[in-house]
Amino acid sequence: MLELKKIRKAFVEPDGGKLPILNIRHFELQGGEQAVLVGPSGCGKTTLLHVVAGISRPDSGQVRVDGMDITLMPEAERDRYRAEKIGYVFQTFNLLPGFSALENVLLGMTFAAGRSDTSRAQHLLERVGLGHRLTHKPPMLSVGEQQRVAVARALVNRPKLLLADEPTANIDSGHQQQIVDLLRETCNEENVALLMVTHSPEVAGQFERRESLESFNHIQIAVSA
Amino acid sequence: MSLWKIAWRSIQQRSLASSLTAVSMALGVALVASVLIIHSVVDQSFRRGSGGYDLIVGARGDSLQLVLNTVFHMRRPIGNIPHSYYREFVDGRYQLTTEVAVPVAMGDNYQGYRVIGTTPDMFNRLQYRDGQYYTFAEGQNFFEENYYDAVVGSVVARRTGLKVGDTFRPTHGLSAADDTGYEHNAFRVVGVLDHTGTPVDQALYVNIEGFYLEHAHEEAPLTLQPRRTAAAAENPAAAETAPDENDRGNRDPSDQRHGDHAHHHQGPIPDEEKEVTAILVATSMGRAGDAMAMRRIIESEGVAQAVAPAEEIAALFEGLIGPIQMILLAFAALVVVVAGIGILVSIYNSMSDRRREIAIMRALGASRRTVMLVILLESILLSVGGGILGLVLAHGLVGIFSPLILEHTGVAVSALQFQPIELVLIPALIVLASIVGYLPALSAYRTDVARSLTAHP
Numbered sequence: 001m002l003e004l005k006k007i008r009k010a011f012v013e014p015d016g017g018k019l020p021i022l023n024i025r026h027f028e029l030q031g032g033e034q035a036v037l038v039g040p041s042g043c044g045k046t047t048l049l050h051v052v053a054g055i056s057r058p059d060s061g062q063v064r065v066d067g068m069d070i071t072l073m074p075e076a077e078r079d080r081y082r083a084e085k086i087g088y089v090f091q092t093f094n095l096l097p098g099f100s101a102l103e104n105v106l107l108g109m110t111f112a113a114g115r116s117d118t119s120r121a122q123h124l125l126e127r128v129g130l131g132h133r134l135t136h137k138p139p140m141l142s143v144g145e146q147q148r149v150a151v152a153r154a155l156v157n158r159p160k161l162l163l164a165d166e167p168t169a170n171i172d173s174g175h176q177q178q179i180v181d182l183l184r185e186t187c188n189e190e191n192v193a194l195l196m197v198t199h200s201p202e203v204a205g206q207f208e209r210r211e212s213l214e215s216f217n218h219i220q221i222a223v224s225a
Numbered sequence: 226m227s228l229w230k231i232a233w234r235s236i237q238q239r240s241l242a243s244s245l246t247a248v249s250m251a252l253g254v255a256l257v258a259s260v261l262i263i264h265s266v267v268d269q270s271f272r273r274g275s276g277g278y279d280l281i282v283g284a285r286g287d288s289l290q291l292v293l294n295t296v297f298h299m300r301r302p303i304g305n306i307p308h309s310y311y312r313e314f315v316d317g318r319y320q321l322t323t324e325v326a327v328p329v330a331m332g333d334n335y336q337g338y339r340v341i342g343t344t345p346d347m348f349n350r351l352q353y354r355d356g357q358y359y360t361f362a363e364g365q366n367f368f369e370e371n372y373y374d375a376v377v378g379s380v381v382a383r384r385t386g387l388k389v390g391d392t393f394r395p396t397h398g399l400s401a402a403d404d405t406g407y408e409h410n411a412f413r414v415v416g417v418l419d420h421t422g423t424p425v426d427q428a429l430y431v432n433i434e435g436f437y438l439e440h441a442h443e444e445a446p447l448t449l450q451p452r453r454t455a456a457a458a459e460n461p462a463a464a465e466t467a468p469d470e471n472d473r474g475n476r477d478p479s480d481q482r483h484g485d486h487a488h489h490h491q492g493p494i495p496d497e498e499k500e501v502t503a504i505l506v507a508t509s510m511g512r513a514g515d516a517m518a519m520r521r522i523i524e525s526e527g528v529a530q531a532v533a534p535a536e537e538i539a540a541l542f543e544g545l546i547g548p549i550q551m552i553l554l555a556f557a558a559l560v561v562v563v564a565g566i567g568i569l570v571s572i573y574n575s576m577s578d579r580r581r582e583i584a585i586m587r588a589l590g591a592s593r594r595t596v597m598l599v600i601l602l603e604s605i606l607l608s609v610g611g612g613i614l615g616l617v618l619a620h621g622l623v624g625i626f627s628p629l630i631l632e633h634t635g636v637a638v639s640a641l642q643f644q645p646i647e648l649v650l651i652p653a654l655i656v657l658a659s660i661v662g663y664l665p666a667l668s669a670y671r672t673d674v675a676r677s678l679t680a681h682p
Contacts, residue, residue, distance in 0.1 A: 046679060055588060056675045076592050083590020090678070094585045098238035106226045111590035116226050153589070 001031040001193050002052065002161055007061035009047060021047050022058065024217050031160070034184060034194040038204045039213035045197035048213070049163045052195070053086050054078035066160055083112040087154030087192065089183070091166035093146040095138040101125060101149045102134040108153040117156075124152035127189075128182055144175035151182055155190055162187055164196040168203055180206060228595065232602035235582075239575055243607060246564070246571045250611025251618055253561035254650060258619035260553045261644045267546060269636045270422075271297070271538050277352035278325070279516060282310065282523060282531045283503035291530065292537040295329060295503040297424050298339045301399060302331050305500035306529045312496065314506055322508055322515035325350045328501040330436050333409065335393050337401035338381045339428045340412075342436025345369055348376065351507065353421045364389035364416035372435035372493070376416035378426040380632060387414050393429070395439070409439040422636060433501075437494045506531075561657065568607050569661035572600060576668045583669050584677035597666040604662025605655055612654040616647065 009022040021044045029035055039045055050056040052063060054070045063070050065085060070078055082088075087108075095104045105121040125134055128148035130141075138146050147167060154162055164183055168176040180203055187194040196207075204210050236243040283291040286303035293299040313319050314326030327350075330342035348359040348366045359366075362382075367374035377387050387393060392411040398404040412431045420426055508516035523531040583596050591599075623630075624640025631637050 047675075050675050050678075053588070055678070076594075079587070079590055079592040082588070086590075088588055090588075094581070094588070094678070096234070096582055096585060098234040103226060103230075103234070107231070107586070108589050110226045110228070110231070111586065111592075111595060157590075 001033070001066060002029040002195070003027070003062070003064040004052070005062040005064070007048075007051065007058045007063065009044075009051060009056070009058045022051065022217060024048070024061070027211075027216055029161070029193050029195055032188075032191050032193055033209065034187060034207060035196070035209040035211060036204045036207040037195065037197040037211050037213050038199060038201070039197070039217075040199065043213050044217055045213055046165055048217075049088075049165050049195070049197060052161070053088055053163055054082050079111075083108075084157055085160045087157070087159040087162040089147070089150050089154045089162065089164040089167045091169045093138070093143070093150045093170070095146055095149055095153075097138050100135045100137055101130055101141065101145075104138070104149055105153045105156050108156045112157045121152070121156055124155055124186075125149070127186065128152050143171055144178065147171060147179050148182065151179070151186060155186055155192065158190060159192055161193045161195065164194065166198055167196065168198065168200060176200075176203065228599050228602055229606070231586075232599050232606055235579070235599070235603050236606060239571075242571045242575070246568045247607050247611035247614065249567050250561065250564040250608055250654075251614035253557065253564040254612040254615025254654070255618040255622075256557040256560050256615075257554065257650065258616055258644075258647055259622070260550065260557050261646055262619060262623055262638065264546070264550045265644055266630060266636045266638060268542065271542070272535070277354065278327075278505040278507040279533060279535075280506040280508065280520065280531045281503050281534055282306070282314075282506060282529050285528070285530045288530060288532040289537050289541060291503065291532055292534045294331070295505070296534055298428060302502045305330075305502055306504075308496045308499035308501055310529055311501050311504050314504060319506075319519050322519050323506055324509045325505075325507040327351055327505045328433060329503050329505065330433055330440075330500070331399065331502045332397065332440065333395035333436070334398055334400050334404060335381075335395045335429050336385055338378075338385070339399060340375075340395040340436075341428050341430050342433035343430050344433055347430060347505075348416075348418070351505065353423050353425060357421075359421065359425075360419045361416045362419045364414070367415050367430075367432050369432070369434070371415070372432050372438060373410065373412050374415045374435070375412040375429055375431040376418055377414055377429045378418050379420040380426040381429055382417045387417070387429075389414055389417060395429070395431070422631070434493060437499055441494055441498075561654075564611065565608060565657045565661040568604055568658070569664060571607075572604060572662065572665040573668065576665050579669075580672055580677045581680065583672045584674045587672065587674040588678060593670045596672070597670040600666035600669045601659055601662040604665070605658040608654045608658035608661075609651060612650060616650070 004024050004027040006026075007022050007024040008020070010018040010020040013019050037045055037048070047056065051058050052065070054063075054073070058071060061071070065081070068081070070081055073081060095101075096107065099107060102118070102121055102125060105125060106116050106118065109116045109121065122131070122134065125131060128151055130145060130148055130152070133141060133145060138149070141149065147170075150167075154164075162183070167183060168179050171179055183194060183196065184206075186192075196203075197213075198204055281291055281295050283295060284302070284304035284306050290300050290303055294302050308328070311326060311328045314323045319326075325346055327343055327347045329347075331339060333340035345366050345368060352358055361376070362379065364376070367376055375393070377385075382388065385393075391414045393414070394411045395409045396404050397407040397409070412429075412435060418425065508519075520531040520533075523529055586596055586599075587593070620640045620643075623638055623642075627638050627640070
């Protein structure tokens with residue numbers, strides 16, 4: 001389902017020099033599979049997710065999703081790919097504050113090719129336990145509730161792959177497990193592959209497939225964990 | 226969810242800044258609409274004032290002054306012309322080309338409203354608008370034989386409280402400011418005209434024979450009539466023909482319309498001693514060529530001039546009022562453009578705060594063009610929303626002030642009466658909004674998604 005081949009990416013520093021951030025020879029994820037990537041801060045976890053989502057382009061290499069190499073796609077096509085095939089859950093939830101919970105979920109549908117399906121959005125919000133909070137705006141929701149909305153939004157377009165970037169990092173320890181469970185369960189129910197990055201050993205320990213980014217990203221990271 | 230709704234939510238999120246920019250746009254558009262409406266009111270009030278007759282014959286001089294004075298009771302009369310000129314239209318050489326000719330004599334006022342000497346034909350045979358004859362709210366027209374009878378316009382009746390049976394004493398002078406304090410004998414109101422929406426509503430009309438009698442016996446020179454009625458002034462004997470109740474009579478008005486003009490009632494003062502300020506002439510249908518010839522003859526004689534009020538008014542509009550309107554419109558349009566720039570500044574300033582939101586939308590699959598469109602729609606919503614508010618404001622004010630406009634100008638305007646050019650306002654605003662929204666939209670287009678997502682919120 002997801003295959004990364006010879007991915008290289010470097011950032012240009014202010015002095016013009018290049019800072020390598022990704023050097024991945026090969027990584028693969030099967031359809032419906034759930035994997036967790038662990039690694040210290042600054043090791044390129046978020047950059048890797050951006051590359052997989054088509055938000056950033058690698059300097060070289062292939063990113064194949066569902067048989068298509070997204071690095072060859074023009075930007076507009078990558079936008080469509082992202083809307084239709086990828087669900088994204090952010091560390092900071094990234095809900096739009098002016099929109100209700102339901103509207104935030106519908107927003108995910110607006111940019112995909114299909115039309116808004118309110119009943120699907122409602123169903124997902126009910127599934128994540130927020131059936132009674134449809135019209136609430138993010139500032140009126142707890143952080144745990146906001147992340148649940150984000151999970152519903154990520155799944156609304158029936159993506160092939162859900163990318164979760166430190167989804168529990170901003171959530172109190174009492175609710176972290178609920179979010180992890182919710183992500184894993186809903187991905188199972190919707191048959192969506194899940195690639196989660198975290199630096200939490202407790203979260204990582206629950207996944208059958210755990211990968212240390214450092215083990216396949218051949219970059220010497222200068223920063224500490 | 227539509228992109229319109231996304232744009233609307235952004236506006237709601239910054240409700241204070243959005244409201245202020247929309248209100249500034251509303252004021253600009255209200256200004257534009259007001260200029261258009263005021264121009265239309267002025268245009269209508271001028272054009273309808275001279276309906277019912279084709280020519281004004283008066284003393285030589287500024288033709289516009291002749292029209293403004295005769296029709297709209299503005300400015301002073303140029304001077305007078307001999308009464309014999311008037312006879313030429315009734316039973317002289319212009320008779321065939323004339324449908325109706327009505328003399329008017331000016332120089333007096335009552336409480337600031339002009340008192341005009343005329344003949345009963347003014348209300349019996351002239352139309353005040355195409356196909357519409359004068360009618361009376363109360364009483365009837367005066368008769369030729371009743372020298373001291375008068376009819377009053379609707380506004381004058383309401384403002385002064387004059388009603389049928391009342392008497393009033395005109396004073397010498399065209400208006401309250403010019404008033405010499407010299408009071409004439411009393412005239413009796415025999416009719417109150419229905420509202421016409423023309424300057425006639427704002428004047429009192431007395432039998433021209435009574436007018437002559439009053440001016441004949443007064444000692445004061447007619448300072449407001451440069452070519453004063455010298456003959457009348459030198460004939461104090463005529464003053465002895467004072468108002469006589471027996472003269473007033475009680476004739477049935479039905480036998481008077483469309484016929485009396487053929488019978489020439491000379492009155493107590495000989496024709497050769499009378500002068501008129503102007504003659505209103507309705508030319509015969511189908512004799513336009515003759516009317517033109519008549520005009521040329523009058524001009525060539527060098528005593529009087531004949532002007533077509535419609536032409537003068539059109540020239541006035543093209544030469545003066547049109548350019549003034551254009552200048553006002555240009556200023557109002559400038560206010561709209563400034564309001565548009567306000568929208569640009571408001572949205573552009575918000576872009577730094579909204580980079581993350583735009584990046585989130587992009588991460589959810591929105592294309593660069595989509596986020597650009599959202600910003601443009603936001604600009605359009607603010608501009609058009611403000612514009613509609615401005616139109617409502619302008620037309621609401623028109624609705625509120627319509628009774629006042631009707632009274633002062635005679636033009637009935639309704640809040641729901643739109644000028645065709647106002648329909649262009651909304652498309653114009655969309656164009657303006659697209660132009661001013663382009664810069665912030667471009668900024669949205671160029672948002673670096675990865676960097677904006679990883680930046681701390």
